[in-house]
Amino acid sequence: MNSEQTLISLDETVDRETLIHQSAYIKKLRPLLPPEAFEPDSSKLAILLINLGILLLGWGIADNLDRWPVYFLWLYLPLAAIMGNSIIVLLFSSHDLMHGSVQKKSALTYPIAFLGLSMLLMPPTQWKSLHNLVHHNTTNSLADPDRNYLHQQPDTWGKWIQNLFVPSVEVNPLWLIVGMAGSWAVHNFRNVSSVLLFNDKSVDYVPAAFTVSKKDRLTIALECLGILAIHLCILFYLDFNPIKVTLAYILPIAIGHAGAMFYIFTNHMGCRMTSINDPLINSASLRVPKIFDLLHFNFSYHTEHHIFPSINSNYYPMVQELLEIHYPQRMNLIDAGEAWRLLRETPRHYKDEVTFTDSLGKISVNCSILEEYKG
Template sequence: MQSEKLNDTVEKEMLIHQSVYAKKLRPFLPSEAFEPDSSKLVILFINMGILLLGWGIADRLTQWPIYLLWLYLPLALIMGNSIVAMSFITHDFMHGSVQKKSRLTYPISFLGFAMLFMPPTQWKTLHNIVHHSQTNSLADPDRNYLYQQPNTWGKRIQDFFVPSLDFNPVWFFIIGMAGSWLFHNFSNLSSILLFNNKSVDYVPAAFTVSEKDRWTIALELLAIFCLHFSILFYLDFDPLKLALGYFLPLAIGHSGIMFYIYTNHLVCRMTSVNDPLINSLSLRVPKIVDLLHFNFSYHTEHHIFPSLNSDYYPLVQELIEIHYPGRMNLLTAGEAWQLLIDTPRHYKDEVTLTDYSGKVSVNCPLDNSDVMPLA
């Protein structure tokens, strides 16, 4: 008994690598949790169909009386959610939890991420390889900027609209979370396509790809632009059709995705050891939201088992609470958002957040000061 208590104490006083959690929790999960769930492909195609239907209806909006145009707004909201759903299914798909690799893997990944202007080859490196292996560390492209990093245009622009203690509500209203996704994506794309060098300083952490992947990313991006141009062409470049049928669903979809991205890691401390229970955050959201978004709120659980069928993330959370009680970061969506706007958005050090000027410093609100890195 004393030995068990000592082990629990030691465990709480050190950062634990993701692989240790996975090894400990894996025996408690059924084998089917690690089998691809191809039924989600059907849902992916249904959401693609919803977008096609929405654009088909949008093409006739100029024939509607002005006083009835508001009836399209619920459809635009559904289309926006379809963009979120497609993105999250494709995210799981590229982790291998939806279907085993086949000849369809590439075209499905391309179509699933097209509404995000995200080349799948870039996603594979940025998200699957770099972000998951070095989450919220110095090398993670998705972390906050460091205060010590140069005050580049990228760092300055992000300061205008990322939710924080001193973000500008006017710029947030103008650019919004939809614009912040495009900026985030543009920053990483330009870093790869123009420089492909880790010395690039206008992104939080630059990463590189092979020359072959670099050319593939460029061609994929060109194909994505052609796809979007074809949508604009289909809608006759008509301002009304584009506003309601194209830009509004994109804005809703990108905003929904950015809400998750903002809350996934930005209020967590940095870690030199990839400890998902410390450097990641899971959300409590209404069950209907988890149903629509395939349990994407269970983000810590995903970082422990990236290729797990997302239906089993709630079970992983139960296991975490049993084997690591009180260790993981778990908040309601409202609590997580409030922390974002109550704290500055740059890292002064691993456990301290500061603002752009460095005048305000606060401890990371989810920091456990007893957690220290492994010696």
């Protein structure tokens, strides 16, 4: 780490080589935001429940697919796409729910989050530990389970699969398609197995292992069984019929997971590592068509979320405006298509905190490439 990359005061003019801790941004921007920005928005709970209803409706219609003429089955595809979007919405609404921006903590928070995350195969207790506590406090650092692998890390099965699936200069387009649909499941399995089988920070097939308490470890195991039961119930309801299962179960999940992974891949994987949690440097926000911000709770404003995890997501654009005023040209703000292109054209392992390299360590690309193209 360069000696200049240290925590600084708010009043100091800085360039992108100097890191600022998240808490400094909060101290600067919080007084400039209206109090209602930090009030829970219960309307998103209704949207979560509506999208659960969409999935139930889709499965109800699919129960009759075996009676449809084969040449009419394509008519189900638009509904499968809508169901896939509902799975994305369930992830992002559950995400906001567990950050406390949807409702104040209540007895309903846990069961609703469990249902919302079940189609993402994610135990909510693991999500709370992995995402809320570890990822948000150690974003894109050596301790972050969601970062790219280091080139120096062992060539384990986890690293091999990630190198095969994630967007990079090395990835085969066919494997990338598989990876878009399957990376979320791999990510879940990698972390769940690390916690349930070992619960030790020495586990080497994850980018960075984390641990949970004995109580949470048992809860995660029980939640996994509950999620498995939900999916088996869906498959039983669809009679394990190949047509029903393909169109109403596999296809919506593949679409939903791929849509979520597009955001997740671009959130941090094109950014450099930081030893100080500086969201404007280790995270990226996307410019997307407004319809996607409307559908997905402004999830494209990811840097803003990392500064204020529990803020009402309707106020992310206001946070972005304040960042552009008080920290001009500092954040990674980039068109979604450009961010995706850069991920495809650069390697995905960290050689060091500011350099990407390929799986063989032969290519070196400065991580600032995202910053250079953000305009």
